[in-house]
Amino acid sequence: MIRSHRRVSAAVDVVFDIASDTTEFDLDDIVSAVARERGRSIEVEMAELPPGVCGQRRAFPNHDVIVLAPDLPNYERTLAHELGHIVFRHEGTPVEKSLHVVSDELIAFMLSERSLMSTVLDGSDALAEWEAETFAGQLLQRLRRMNTRGAPLSVLRFDQALG
Template identity: 40%
Template structure:
């Protein structure tokens, strides 16, 4: 069973009718709060960001994105696929002013917080993007079945 199928199978009521409805499903599956909100504070060129906190998760998306549901689906992909969130150096680049990036990188290397290889990060992004594509396709879905479970099974058959 794909992770998208698993997510849709856990959806209740109308949660599976939209990506934003599935936020409650992910929250329940993980047993921790998940908030999703628009944020004008994201770095230029950043569509969305998942913040994996100690006791909660937060997904931010930029106000200028053309399809917020697609951006949120991508970030939900990271969560559902079990990714560990942004490496600390990447998170610093997304949150600190650009003039501080070199200093932050230097300090993180000194503390042994160097991030992993670029190819590993690219694979995580490809996986999250594949999840988002499949999820959005299923939500817009064939058959318009009201039940998440029925729609999930129907889409797997196709």
């Protein structure tokens, strides 16, 4: 699959359509709306993560967990990025594989090797990261615009009417 800004923009549109039943718009409301629509709860937790990892999406049989590192420079950007992985249904690492106890150095090495190999061999990780990051940027930009131009719901309806 190739990079598609239209695909990402369409996903952001759908997420805002789903969240349009709320009168206040913030990122937590959007995460809750996506969870309701999917029929799977999404929990957000703070936890220590390996070096260089700001967030993770963990899929369980009946719910998802977004784990964020404490003291992030941009909490909302990382949360929106991980939500992007959920919205696009990107495959991640099975939970069992992410819970092994190993040294920080080995984790950093394996992450860089995995990233390099998947980018060279099939590019799927690179595409998934690009989609999640582009989704986060568009989602937050639109959220900021809505919250600075008046009542968020009326701004959403106006944007929907104009296409």
